[in-house]
Amino acid sequence: MTALLRRFGHFFLSLAQETGRAMLFLFAALAQAFVPPYRFRRLWQEIYFIGCKSLLIIFLTAAFTGMVLALQGYYTLRKYGSESALGSVVALSLIRELGPVLAALMVSGRAGSAITAEIGIMRITEQLDAMDTMAVNPLQYVVMPKLLAGIISVPLLTAIFNVVGILGGFLVGVLLLGVSSGSYFSGMTQSVVSLDVNGGFVKSLVFGLTIMLVACYHGYFTERGAEGVSYATTRTVVVSAILVLAWDYVLTSFFM
Amino acid sequence: MIKIIELFRSFNGHQVLNGIDLEVPAGKITVVIGKSGAGKSVLLKHIAGLLKPDQGRILIDGLDFTRARGRELQAIKKRFGVLFQGGALFDSLTVLENVAFPLREKTSLAEGEILSRARQRLAQVNLPPEVESNYPDEVSGGMKKRVALARALVQEPEIVLFDEPVTGLDPPMMNTVFHLITKTHQESGYTGMVVSHDIPAVFQIAHYVAMLHHGRIVACGTPAEIQQNPDPVVQGFLRGEIDFQET
Numbered sequence: 001m002t003a004l005l006r007r008f009g010h011f012f013l014s015l016a017q018e019t020g021r022a023m024l025f026l027f028a029a030l031a032q033a034f035v036p037p038y039r040f041r042r043l044w045q046e047i048y049f050i051g052c053k054s055l056l057i058i059f060l061t062a063a064f065t066g067m068v069l070a071l072q073g074y075y076t077l078r079k080y081g082s083e084s085a086l087g088s089v090v091a092l093s094l095i096r097e098l099g100p101v102l103a104a105l106m107v108s109g110r111a112g113s114a115i116t117a118e119i120g121i122m123r124i125t126e127q128l129d130a131m132d133t134m135a136v137n138p139l140q141y142v143v144m145p146k147l148l149a150g151i152i153s154v155p156l157l158t159a160i161f162n163v164v165g166i167l168g169g170f171l172v173g174v175l176l177l178g179v180s181s182g183s184y185f186s187g188m189t190q191s192v193v194s195l196d197v198n199g200g201f202v203k204s205l206v207f208g209l210t211i212m213l214v215a216c217y218h219g220y221f222t223e224r225g226a227e228g229v230s231y232a233t234t235r236t237v238v239v240s241a242i243l244v245l246a247w248d249y250v251l252t253s254f255f256m
Numbered sequence: 257m258i259k260i261i262e263l264f265r266s267f268n269g270h271q272v273l274n275g276i277d278l279e280v281p282a283g284k285i286t287v288v289i290g291k292s293g294a295g296k297s298v299l300l301k302h303i304a305g306l307l308k309p310d311q312g313r314i315l316i317d318g319l320d321f322t323r324a325r326g327r328e329l330q331a332i333k334k335r336f337g338v339l340f341q342g343g344a345l346f347d348s349l350t351v352l353e354n355v356a357f358p359l360r361e362k363t364s365l366a367e368g369e370i371l372s373r374a375r376q377r378l379a380q381v382n383l384p385p386e387v388e389s390n391y392p393d394e395v396s397g398g399m400k401k402r403v404a405l406a407r408a409l410v411q412e413p414e415i416v417l418f419d420e421p422v423t424g425l426d427p428p429m430m431n432t433v434f435h436l437i438t439k440t441h442q443e444s445g446y447t448g449m450v451v452s453h454d455i456p457a458v459f460q461i462a463h464y465v466a467m468l469h470h471g472r473i474v475a476c477g478t479p480a481e482i483q484q485n486p487d488p489v490v491q492g493f494l495r496g497e498i499d500f501q502e503t
Contacts, residue, residue, distance in 0.1 A: 037361075043495075130344035133304050134358045134411075135333040141361075 019052075022217050025139075029147055029216070042145040050111045050146070050212075051153030053233035055160070057106050062161040065102060066168025069093055073169075074177050075085040083177075087184035088191035090169035091162075095192060095200045096255075099162040101248050104207035107154055108240040112215040114237040115146055119219025128220070143216045147209065154208025155201055162200070199255035207244050208253060214240040257282045258415065258447065265298060272298050274471030279465075282317075285441055285448035287458050289482075290468035291493065296451040298340070299468065300419050303449065304338050304473035305329065316415070334362060337446075338409035341420040343400040344409070345392040349391070352378070352388035355407045362411065377406035380443070381436050395479060398429035402436065409440055418450040429453065434461050446460070455494055459483075467493065 062165060072088040122128050128138040166188070173179045218232040218239075258280035265273040272295045290296050301307045303314055305321060314321040321332055345354050355374040359365055365373070379389060381402040386397055395403065400479045401421060408416055421437065422430040438461050441448055452458040459465065459479040466476040467490050475482055475490045482490065 008359035093275055104400055113444055125342055126340045127305050133338040135330045136361045
C-alpha cells in the first residue's frame with residue numbers, strides 16, 4: 001500500500017515538474033516573439049509547413065466526416081420525421097466539436113510528429129548547440145515561429161474543415177438521400193449562433209498552441225540518439241491527442 | 257586568454273569535471289587529450305557556454321563567462337567559433353548557406369558581401385565552388401568537417417574551439433584537417449582549443465597540451481614536455497596501454 005502511494009506520489013510530482021518545465025519553455029519561447037530580429041520569414045515557412053501542407057489531409061478527413069455525419073444523422077432524424085434538421089445537426093456537430101478536435105488531431109499526427117523529429121534530430125546532431133554558440137537563440141529561431149504558426153494555422157484549418165465537412169454532408173444528405181437543399185442550409189443558419197463559432201474558434205486556438213508546445217517541447221529535450229527521437233515522436237502524438245481531448249472537455253463545459 | 261578555475265560538474269551523481277584548473281594562452285593552440293569519457297567534450301561545452309558548471313569559473317580575458325547573462329553573454333559568445341564533433345551543419349541549408357548563416361544572423365552586411373565572405377572561407381578550407389549548393393548529406397565526412405571549419409571561422413572569431421575535429425576521418429583526411437587548422441591559425445591568429453584523443457597526430461598542431469584524467473588536468477606543457485612526462489597515467493595513455501580496470 002505504501003509502495004503504491006509512493007508510486008502515485010512520484011508520478012504526480014514528476015507530472016507537476018514536467019508541466020512546470022513545459023510552461024517555462026513556452027513562456028521563454030513566446031517572449032522571443034518580442035525580441036528583434038523579428039522572424040517573419042521563418043514564421044511564413046512554418047505556416048506553409050503546418051498549414052498549407054496539411055490541407056489535403058484536412059480536406060479528406062473533413063469530407064468523410066461530413067458525409068458520415070449526414071448519413072448517420074439522416075437515419076436517426078428520419079425516425080422522428082425531422083430530416084429537415086440535418087443541416088443543423090451536421091453544422092453544429094462540426095463547428096462545436098468535430099471540426100476543432102479532428103483538425104487538431106490530424107495536424108498533430110502530420111505536423112506535430114514531424115516537428116518533434118526535426119527538432120529532436122537538431123538536438124542530437126548538435127545543430128541547436130551550434131546555433132547557441134553563434135549567439136542565435138534556438139528558441140527564437142526554431143521554436144517560436146512553430147508555436148505562432150500553430151496558433152495561426154490550426155484555426156484556419158479548422159474553418160476549412162468545417163466548410164468542407166458541411167459540403168460533404170450536403171453531398172450525402174441533399175444529393176444522395178434527397179433532403180431539400182433549402183432546408184439543409186436554412187436549418188443551419190437558424191441554429192448556428194455566434195457562441196458556437198466563437199467556441200470552436202477558441203478551441204482551435206488552444207489546440208494549436210497545445211500541439212505545437214507538446215511537439216516542440218519533446219523535440220527540444222530529446223535525449224539518447226535515434227531511439228530518443230523515436231520515443232519523443234511517439235510521445236508527442238499520444239500526449240497531444242490526450243491533451244486535445246482533455247482541453248475539449250474543459251472548454252466545452254466552459255462554453256455550454 | 258581563457259582561464260579555467262576550479263571547475264566542477266556532475267551528471268546524475270557522477271562527477272565528470274573534478275576541479276579543473278587550466279590556462280589557455282592567447283593566440284596559441286592548446287590541445288586537451290584524454291581517454292574517451294574523461295570529460296573533454298564536457299569541458300569544451302562549458303567553455304562554449306553550452307553547459308553551466310556546478311562550481312568554478314571560466315574567465316575570458318578576465319570576464320567571468322559563467323556568470324554572464326543577456327547581452328554580456330551574447331557579446332562573449334560572438335567571440336567564439338566552435339567546430340563540433342559531427343560538424344553540426346544545418347541539414348536544411350546548403351553548404352554556402354551554412355557558412356553564411358552566422359553572418360546573416362549576426363551582422364548587417366549586404367547579401368553580396370555575406371556570400372563573398374562565405375565563399376572566401378570555403379576556398380580557404382580548399383572546398384571547390386561546385387559543392388556550395390550541395391546539402392550536408394550530399395558531401396563526404398571530410399568535406400563536412402571543412403564546411404564546419406569554414407563556418408566556425410567565417411566571423412573571424414578570437415577563440416576557436418574544436419571538438420574531436422578528426423574523429424572518424426581516414427589518415428589523409430585527418431592530416432588535411434590538421435593542416436587546415438594550422439593554416440587558418442597562422443592566417444587568423446586565433447586562440448585555439450582542441451579536444452582530441454588522436455595521439456600522436458594531434459601533437460602536430462599543438463603549442464600546448466593538457467591531459468585530462470578522471471575530471472582533472474594531470475599534466476600540462478608543450479608537446480615535447482608531455483611526451484617526456486614521467487607520470488604513468490600520461491605515459492600509459494600516450495603508449496595506448498590497455499586499462500584493465502576498464503575492460
